[in-house]
Amino acid sequence: MEADPLSTTFAALSDPTRRAILARLALGEATVTELAAPFDMSLPGISKHLKVLQRAGLIEQGRHAQWRPCSLKPEPLRDVADWVGQYRRHWEESFERLDTYLRDLQDRQEQWNGDDDAHDPNRPR
Amino acid sequence: MEADPLSTTFAALSDPTRRAILARLALGEATVTELAAPFDMSLPGISKHLKVLQRAGLIEQGRHAQWRPCSLKPEPLRDVADWVGQYRRHWEESFERLDTYLRDLQDRQEQWNGDDDAHDPNRPR
Numbered sequence: 001m002e003a004d005p006l007s008t009t010f011a012a013l014s015d016p017t018r019r020a021i022l023a024r025l026a027l028g029e030a031t032v033t034e035l036a037a038p039f040d041m042s043l044p045g046i047s048k049h050l051k052v053l054q055r056a057g058l059i060e061q062g063r064h065a066q067w068r069p070c071s072l073k074p075e076p077l078r079d080v081a082d083w084v085g086q087y088r089r090h091w092e093e094s095f096e097r098l099d100t101y102l103r104d105l106q107d108r109q110e111q112w113n114g115d116d117d118a119h120d121p122n123r124p125r
Numbered sequence: 126m127e128a129d130p131l132s133t134t135f136a137a138l139s140d141p142t143r144r145a146i147l148a149r150l151a152l153g154e155a156t157v158t159e160l161a162a163p164f165d166m167s168l169p170g171i172s173k174h175l176k177v178l179q180r181a182g183l184i185e186q187g188r189h190a191q192w193r194p195c196s197l198k199p200e201p202l203r204d205v206a207d208w209v210g211q212y213r214r215h216w217e218e219s220f221e222r223l224d225t226y227l228r229d230l231q232d233r234q235e236q237w238n239g240d241d242d243a244h245d246p247n248r249p250r
Contacts, residue, residue: 003139010139014132019208026215074215081213083144084206090151090199091206 005057006083009076012056017041018049025059025072035070130182131208134201137181142166143174150184150197160195 003011012018021035036046050070053059057076062068128136137143146160161171175195178184182201187193 004141006144007139007141010135014128014135014139016129016132019131022212026212072212072215074212074219077209077212078216078220081206081209081216084202084209087147087151087197087199087202088206090197091203094199 005076006079008056009058009080012052012058013080015049015052018053021046021049021053021070022058022072025070029062029069029071031067031069130201131204133181134183134205137177137183138205140174140177143178146171146174146178147183147197150195154187154194154196156192156194 017039020039024030024035024038032043032046032050035050036043039046050059050061054061057073059070060073061070142164145164149155149160149163157168157171157175160175161168164171175184175186179186182198184195185198186195
């Protein structure tokens with residue numbers, strides 16, 4: 001069964017080497033040999049990752065030049081951003097709840113310290 | 126080998142049923158039975174998906190209530206948004222290039238039509 005495009009994109013992104021390849025290509029096109037250089041990985045190993053990225057439409061490889069450079073195709077990443085953007089409200093609310101909780105803790109701590117100070121006649125007012 | 130958190134999140138999101146479960150939980154907490162209802166899937170099948178989402182920290186399941194409702198944990202989605210946001214410039218540039226190309230095509234088309242009209246004495250000026 002062929003996976004839907006978004007599932008294929010997420011699967012392609014679920015590997016740190018493939019994400020590092022995209023980060024390198026964000027700086028400009030590169031050959032397979034250049035892409036393999038920073039990784040302790042064989043050319044066939046890198047080629048396998050490139051195939052996964054290519055199938056997901058995240059990179060393309062030049063057909064005509066002899067050195068066939070790879071380049072980034074960012075469109076599927078925009079689809080990821082659109083998808084995850086639907087949940088922005090949720091993580092912002094979750095952050096606000098944490099913020100409220102921490103402020104509440106701080107208020108109690110200050111109140112506690114205030115109570116303590118009441119018994120210390122030397123503390124300046 | 127344990128995958129890094131972002132890889133685990135992307136892998137969890139690479140399935141349409143799991144994304145549908147998140148979309149349902151974005152509306153509010155739900156029991157496993159409620160989550161299974163819209164899918165033609167056995168409870169063990171759904172439970173397997175829930176375990177993947179739980180391991181990725183995308184959902185949590187209540188421990189104390191008898192019906193153990195699941196709820197959305199949006200923090201890993203914020204990490205996805207942060208990661209993909211680095212590439213925004215790229216898809217925006219790519220969209221602008223397409224826009225320029227289409228405008229250019231339209232200009233040529235209009236120029237072409239204009240040339241054609243030159244031979245039509247009945248066309249109002």
